[in-house]
Amino acid sequence: MNIHDDSMITVEGTKDPSRKTPLLKVFLRGLWSENPGLCQLLGMCPLLAVSTSAVSALGLGLATLLVVCLSSLIISILRRFILREVRIPLYVVLIATLVTVVRAYTEAYYPDLYSSLGIYLPLIVTNCIIMGRAEAVAGRENPLRSLLDAAGTGLGFGLVLFVLGSIREILGAGTWMAGAGTVLGSWASGLETVLYPSDYTYLVAILPPGGFFVLALLIAMKNAHAIHARNRRENRFRIDSVRD
Amino acid sequence: MNIRITEQAQKQNLGIEPAPHLHARMSTRMIMLATFLALLPASGAFYYFTGFGFVWQFLISLATATVCEAAVALLRRRSLVASLTDCSFPITCLILALTLPPLLPWYLTCAATAFAILLVKEAFGGLGMNIFNPAMAGFIFLFVSCSGFMFRTWVAPQSAACEVMTPSATMDVIFYGKPPLDLKSRLEAAAPGATPVATREGHDADNPFLVPEDTTSGASESAEDATTGATILEGVKASRKQGTVDLASVLADETISPYIWISCMFALGGIALMILRIVIVKMALSFFIAIALFAAIGHALWPALFMPVLDQLILGGTAICGFFIITDPVTNAGTSKGRIAFAVLCAFLIVAIRALGSYSDSVAFSVLLSNAAAPLIDVLTHRRAFGHGYRNGELD
Numbered sequence: 001m002n003i004h005d006d007s008m009i010t011v012e013g014t015k016d017p018s019r020k021t022p023l024l025k026v027f028l029r030g031l032w033s034e035n036p037g038l039c040q041l042l043g044m045c046p047l048l049a050v051s052t053s054a055v056s057a058l059g060l061g062l063a064t065l066l067v068v069c070l071s072s073l074i075i076s077i078l079r080r081f082i083l084r085e086v087r088i089p090l091y092v093v094l095i096a097t098l099v100t101v102v103r104a105y106t107e108a109y110y111p112d113l114y115s116s117l118g119i120y121l122p123l124i125v126t127n128c129i130i131m132g133r134a135e136a137v138a139g140r141e142n143p144l145r146s147l148l149d150a151a152g153t154g155l156g157f158g159l160v161l162f163v164l165g166s167i168r169e170i171l172g173a174g175t176w177m178a179g180a181g182t183v184l185g186s187w188a189s190g191l192e193t194v195l196y197p198s199d200y201t202y203l204v205a206i207l208p209p210g211g212f213f214v215l216a217l218l219i220a221m222k223n224a225h226a227i228h229a230r231n232r233r234e235n236r237f238r239i240d241s242v243r244d
Numbered sequence: 245m246n247i248r249i250t251e252q253a254q255k256q257n258l259g260i261e262p263a264p265h266l267h268a269r270m271s272t273r274m275i276m277l278a279t280f281l282a283l284l285p286a287s288g289a290f291y292y293f294t295g296f297g298f299v300w301q302f303l304i305s306l307a308t309a310t311v312c313e314a315a316v317a318l319l320r321r322r323s324l325v326a327s328l329t330d331c332s333f334p335i336t337c338l339i340l341a342l343t344l345p346p347l348l349p350w351y352l353t354c355a356a357t358a359f360a361i362l363l364v365k366e367a368f369g370g371l372g373m374n375i376f377n378p379a380m381a382g383f384i385f386l387f388v389s390c391s392g393f394m395f396r397t398w399v400a401p402q403s404a405a406c407e408v409m410t411p412s413a414t415m416d417v418i419f420y421g422k423p424p425l426d427l428k429s430r431l432e433a434a435a436p437g438a439t440p441v442a443t444r445e446g447h448d449a450d451n452p453f454l455v456p457e458d459t460t461s462g463a464s465e466s467a468e469d470a471t472t473g474a475t476i477l478e479g480v481k482a483s484r485k486q487g488t489v490d491l492a493s494v495l496a497d498e499t500i501s502p503y504i505w506i507s508c509m510f511a512l513g514g515i516a517l518m519i520l521r522i523v524i525v526k527m528a529l530s531f532f533i534a535i536a537l538f539a540a541i542g543h544a545l546w547p548a549l550f551m552p553v554l555d556q557l558i559l560g561g562t563a564i565c566g567f568f569i570i571t572d573p574v575t576n577a578g579t580s581k582g583r584i585a586f587a588v589l590c591a592f593l594i595v596a597i598r599a600l601g602s603y604s605d606s607v608a609f610s611v612l613l614s615n616a617a618a619p620l621i622d623v624l625t626h627r628r629a630f631g632h633g634y635r636n637g638e639l640d
Binding site: 199200201202203204205207209213220235238 | 321351355363367385388389390393
């Protein structure tokens with residue numbers, strides 16, 4: 001790296017084909033260690049707005065997963081033909097096309113889900129997870145790796161969305177998967193469960209502050225898991241006799 | 245191995261404190277103990293005017309808070325004894341018990357306390373680190389979650405209520421889910437100037453331990469909520485919607501005396517704390533003056549929206565707020581001028597939200613909003629450091 005020339009800083013790196021991340025790790029990275037909902041904190045707007053019930057969270061999670069997989073695959077196939085200078089507009093056009101298709105499909109086959117998701121279904125196009133995957137991985141890697149990475153990321157986001165929606169619905173309404181029969185189809189009506197009567201629910205969990213509270217607790221649990229080993233090591237050095 | 249620890253961790257792990265080692269007469273524990281004792285006169289008044297339910301609420305809250313504090317101390321690997329004897333969480337519990345309805349079901353009190361201690365206090369770092377007042381946040385948690393329960397279980401203070409609200413009668417309502425309305429109607433019947441209409445058929449007003457079985461259906465209860473379950477300020481809000489703040493319809497002359505007594509007891513405790521220099525005098529003073537001023541202006545300009553000055557000062561949580569809540573040293577502003585600004589802001593919000601907000605009592609919301617503004621107030625009222633910030637062309 002040439003740092004003496006003030007006008008231009010060039011960075012030189014070497015490509016080492018033997019040090020490529022294994023495929024399984026590419027998939028698991030998005031699912032856990034670089035989870036978009038808990039670590040990258042991308043796509044917060046739909047994450048907090050739609051997770052008021054488990055069913056709508058599941059619906060948006062599946063739609064996002066579909067869009068991110070397809071867009072990553074197509075961008076990765078076309079990456080040789082996409083000019084670097086105009087890549088962002090091209091990505092946006094591709095993603096918007098896919099979102100339009102998914103939206104039309106949902107409107108046709110799952111009208112209840114479509115109406116419960118509202119504006120957040122077309123807004124997948126502005127979800128920064130999809131653009132982030134396109135920019136970070138799909139524009140550089142081969143289609144298989146891009147697809148695996150996108151699937152891991154989409155699944156990770158969908159899982160966080162579903163867990164958040166489930167916790168908020170259970171705390172705030174005392175039910176789980178309520179409305180699954182009408183939204184997802186008659187096969188899902190067996191999933192609807194009423195856990196306890198509404199006397200014991202806390203409405204604040206469904207209100208916007210509850211979304212922040214539950215998401216913060218999920219992130220805290222993820223972080224606690226991540227630094228568990230370090231904490232144990234550091235706690236060995238604590239002097240018990242003088243602690244307050 | 246490279247171990248870096250923060251200054252805070254150094255203090256905690258190694259017991260290091262930097263010089264100068266001045267001896268403080270007032271430790272945190274003493275301050276907390278004094279505040280707790282100063283709340284006792286008001287607690288006595290509360291027991292006399294609302295009955296034993298308040299004591300149950302305090303005990304439930306205290307038990308929950310002790311469990312939460314112990315769990316956090318274990319997780320943080322702090323000394324269990326030190327965490328449980330710092331005397332700060334009993335104050336949170338007492339303020340919660342004073343603000344929550346006396347007949348609230350026990351699990352809701354547990355939830356509010358756990359929220360206050362775990363999320364609002366300990367998640368920010370524990371004693372001295374919390375941004376928001378834990379008791380007020382716990383109150384809002386319940387108020388937003390289940391305001392119907394709050395109004396249904398609220399008891400209007402009246403003299404000698406402790407004779408009807410005995411420990412066993414309130415325990416039936418709080419722990420075993422007996423409908424609170426029966427007990428409340430018995431209380432109304434026992435009032436000195438009560439009309440015999442209040443004793444409805446099926447209710448034995450003479451025997452406070454007999455609770456009729458046939459009134460347990462929820463529908464009849466919720467139907468009566470609108471008239472009998474609401475707090476005074478809720479009644480004021482309802483009459484405001486009809487175009488006037490008609491206090492006479494919700495508040496007769498003889499029913500206001502308990503509120504005056506309770507406010508005076510809070511003032512008594514507050515003045516004791518002022519003498520001990522725990523409560524900052526100018527903060528409490530500016531709070532009450534600001535409330536009176538804003539209420540007077542509001543009432544003069546829009547008498548249909550704003551309550552009169554005296555009612556603003558007596559009803560709701562104004563007294564406990566002015567003496568015990570905004571003066572919490574952790575969550576108010578850090579500078580001398582900033583504290584006055586904080587008190588005035590809180591007073592303005594209380595008066596404004598009472599007149600214009602959709603919730604009837606606004607103390608908790610105002611306190612939390614002011615707490616959120618406290619860091620900004622600190623920055624805006626920052627004192628000039630010596631030798632800095634003089635006029636242009638001179639020392640700078």
